[in-house]
Amino acid sequence: MFVRSTVVALVVTATVAALSVSSSAAADMGHSATQDAMDAAVERERLPGVLGQAEDGGGVWNGASGVADRETRRPRLPDDRFRIGSLTKPFLAVVLLQLEAERVLDLDAPVESVLPGVLERTEDGGAPPVTLRQLLQHTSGVPDFVEDPEFQHAYFSREFLRNRFDSHRPSDLVRTATRLPADFPAGTDWEYSNTNYVLAGMVVEEVTGRPYAEEIERRVLRPLRLDGTSLPGNSPRVRGDHGRSYSTLFAPGRRPAVHDVTALDPSLAGASGEMISTTDDLVRFVRALMTGELLPPEQLAEMKRTVPADDGSRYGLGLTRRTLSCGTTVWGHDGTIHGSRSTAVTTSDGSHTAAFNLNGDWAGDTLDLLEAEFCPTRPVQWLSQ
DSSP states (O other): OOSOHHHHTOOOOOOOOOOOOOOOGGGSTTOHHHHHHHHHHHHHHOOSEEEEEEEETTEEEEEEEEBSOTTTOOBOOTTOBEEOGGGHHHHHHHHHHHHHHTTSOOTTSBHHHHSTTTTTTTSOTTSOOOBHHHHHHTOSOOOOGGGOHHHHHHHSSTTHHHHTTOOOOHHHHHHHHTTSOOSSSTTSOOOOOHHHHHHHHHHHHHHHSSOHHHHHIIIIIHHHTOTTOBOOTTOOOOOSSBOOOEEOTTOOSSSOOOEEOOOOOGGGTGGGTOOEEOHHHHHHHHHHHHTTSSSOHHHHHHHTOOEEOTTSOEEOSSOEEEEOTTSOEEEEEEEEETTEEEEEEEOTTSSSEEEEEESBSOSSOSHHHHHHHHOTTSOOOOOOO
16 A cells, blocks of 8 residues: 555544445345445444445445545445555556566566666665566565655645645655665565555656556556546546545544545655546456456466565565455455555456445555455454554
8 A cells, every 4th residue: 555554553533424325235236244344434433435346246236335525425426536545556567567578678677777776775785686576576675765754744644734735756755765774685575665666667667768657548547448547647636526535644542633635646656556546447457457358377477476465465566465264365456545545356267356445544444345245254343443
């Protein structure tokens, strides 16, 4: 996710009045446990709203709970767009894997061979060089720019409200990261770092001569007709139908103030998390990815070659593998950015796919929604602390 786990672990209770909007029993299409989990997220965590879509052998199901807008009380709607944060990462990883298949780049080449000097402050002269593959798998040891104390103060506190429209160049985000010591020698451990994907975006531009956003649009969005998905660059707007996004700005205490953070300059995240999408587009994307529509078999196998992550899941090249309590394995990614938390996953054969969005960023996580959807006979309790 774009927002670091050390930040989003601050699970707080917010004063959000929420109206539960449940689907009828006749229309739940076998997804009543999922609807219950969405309602529980709104009621117990006082989230503004939750939006979800699932597709399985029974067809497409859309569910919602709570509201899209705390002022107007408008409900969340299936076509609503929202920021997806680090769900940007698998889109970008697909581009690099396609470029590898085309022999434009070698994922085992050092980053320095493509971007000379960019990591000279981080790489120790005696340490192995960081490779492109390690960027995609978060095994590079390159520190996360989000962990810089000045950056955290400016963008993960109430200061965000005065800095929300700041623009950031990728090179500046990398420079912020390289002020910090390396997390570990390249290839020796795993640590999530948004800097890895900012660098990956820079690599795409260097080898293609086009911005990573154009390459994602050309190689993924247009072929799959993902018309609700976009890369806004420096634009603070969410174009098209959308609700509002809310954040406590990670303030401590039992009743922190809730702020509307819908408008922000997404270059704050850049290639690590700038995208906007819909539940329908995310369902189509992860299903197309896992069923081979976007990558040749060799590259898809590379993407699915995983290492242990720090939350019990396993991480490939921009792709997370998680085994749920009932034994079902799902592939996909999570994404968090100010005011928005999302997840999109599918079974390995693409036969059962789901995507969810929370329009508040203070809830525990989205795992209970996945458990409810893919393990509906298991008891589900929304995570709270």
